[in-house]
Amino acid sequence: MLSEFDLIKRYFAQHSIQDSRVALGIGDDCALLNPSAGMQMAISSDMLVSGHHFFPDADPYKLGHKCLAVNLSDLAAMGAEPLGFTLALSLPEANPDWLAAFSRGLLTLANEYGCHLIGGDTTKGPLNICITIFGELPPGTALRRDAAKIGDDIWVSGTLGDARLALANYWKEVTLTETDHELAATRMHQPSPRIALGAALRGIAHAALDISDGLAGDLGHILEKSAVGATIFIDRLPAGPVLQTQSPDLRRQFTLNGGDDYELCFTAPASRRQDVLAAAAKANTAITHIGQIVAETGLRLLDERGQAVSLQYKSFDHFAHP
Amino acid sequence: MLSEFDLIKRYFAQHSIQDSRVALGIGDDCALLNPSAGMQMAISSDMLVSGHHFFPDADPYKLGHKCLAVNLSDLAAMGAEPLGFTLALSLPEANPDWLAAFSRGLLTLANEYGCHLIGGDTTKGPLNICITIFGELPPGTALRRDAAKIGDDIWVSGTLGDARLALANYWKEVTLTETDHELAATRMHQPSPRIALGAALRGIAHAALDISDGLAGDLGHILEKSAVGATIFIDRLPAGPVLQTQSPDLRRQFTLNGGDDYELCFTAPASRRQDVLAAAAKANTAITHIGQIVAETGLRLLDERGQAVSLQYKSFDHFAHP
Secondary structure: OOHHHHHHHHHOOOOOOOOEEEEEEOOOOEEOOOOOOOOOOEEEEEEEEEOEEEEOOOHHHHHHHHHHHHHHHHHHHHOEEEEEEEEEEEOOOOOOHHHHHHHHHHHHHHHHHOEEEEEEEEOOOOOOEEEEEEEEOOOHHHHHHHHHHOOEEEEEOOOEOHHHHHHHHHOOOOOHHHHHHHHHHHHHHHHOOOOHHHOOOOOOOOOEEEOOOHHHHHHHHHHHHHEEEEEHHHOOOOOOOOOOOOOOOHHHHHHHHOOOEEEEEEEEEHHHHHHHHHHHHHOOOOOOEEEEEEEOEEEEEEEOOOOEOOOOOOOOOOOOOO | OOHHHHHHHHHHHOOOOOOOOOOOOOOOOEEEEEOOOEEEEEEEEEEEEEEOOOOOOOOOHHHHHHHHHHHHHHHHHHOOOEEEEEEEEEEEEOOHHHHHHHHHHHHHHHHHHHEEEEEEEEOOOOOEEEEEEEEEEEEOOOHHHHOOOOEEEEEOOOOOOOOHHHHHHHOOOOOHHHHHHHHHHHHOOOOOOOHHHHOOOOOOOOEEEEEOHHHHHHHHHHHHHOOOOEEHHHOOOEEEEOOOHHHHHHHHHHHOOOOOOEEEEEEEEEHHHHHHHHHHHOOOOOOEEEEEEOOOOOOEEOOOOEEEOOOOOOOOOOOOOO
């Protein structure tokens, strides 16, 4: 069996990192970074646990991708650009096939975004993957949750609900064809972090976050932190291509309460609609205007005729689910 | 049961952080740091798993202390001074008593070192605690593993082996009195990170690391990275107060191969012995000169008469133990 040190070396130690901001990578007590002069550092940690965030038999390549993607998504939601990350990994055993595939999935995405693996930890234990990611952005430009203003447009990137639909098929809540399932499952397993969009929205958008636990619940964090309310036109929520073929009711449920979407939800002044659309075009990312920030607190759902829709919405809570 | 958000708020959200380097703490997609101008950032992650790094019924207050202490120890080993940390926590259940005690142990130590909890994640799953810590130091002053020079003195801080002795008592390899066990176990549960010593050694010491897996194995990392060897006078290794009462053989074994010591092992030019001693006095930390860095690779153990001692030494490997 591979030792802890062999394992890090073989699968995770990258060739010398060509980035002057990384003074020292893997292999010492700490990594050393030289933050760019005058830049602010954005930091986020996510922990993914086998049997809770992914199936124990999950494809390790896709899992490697997803673990980093959800962290990149947190940087995107602040408008930060990736610098590097640490990986802490608890493994039941050091399985070379699993590790080779996992590290390939992880490092392929890391290289795509110029996000360097600079350190971490490996240990024996139930499968658990914890990534802490570092990005940079100019001070004062972060897209914070507490920055929504009354009258702001509310926007969402990409499409919602297909990841939740794939989960529904696993759970046999719905029955998808194999082709549809594959398409939907790709959204669940390999989300695309919206780094380019987040960066393009700096100086234009007010508040932003990434949708991991469902639009309604996550938008609720913006509303709470900004002490405002929102009106959402529920049938404008952009359903994923597979969800579009399902019933209107399921479409509403899963676009609103899905989870694992990893799209950005952001607010911006109505006066800057053209700038928002130009930023999205620059980032080559579809966006949809779904509603408005209003003074009255709480979230109200409307149909296209402006009639109130009563639909349960709740955030995903890791302690309330099996 | 507490929701994920209640839980973070109640136990971990600190009052507003009085440190201009922390622009945004817990509660958004990312935390935001303003690194001090011209400083380098040191970063380390450690993952502690129930049943591997600590007993499942471990006292949560002590556990909170230890989890942060081992990370502070990594900063100390680079000569960095603490800035902040993220905490990712997987819990089988949201037990308020456990969380209250754990967070108190963690935050008491954090406050002692001015190390701010700036973000993290909580999720359901087998108990797993992952901390990523951030510190600062002037560029070019880090105490790196690859910096030992032939002729350097080798030093170790504090005492070694008592943590391993407490473990031996748990495992019934030895029998300690209750008083001795308590004393030794304190070393295992509540290590003192050597932050002041690490910082005082900047510009004086060459290489350093913290001893987590046993002196011999950890010193081996310095030797390998620096492409040098070492001679250690085994009976100069400073045994902990309880280990001092044990047999000479056990004393040698546990000072050399213990683990969980969290002392610093460092090298410094023989010409700077007075500066090293002054740095230790300034940091109010005992240190012991235990040997020399030599050209011939490998680690040689000598007794006080200069005779070779053959003693197995190996690093602790999380994949090789049950």
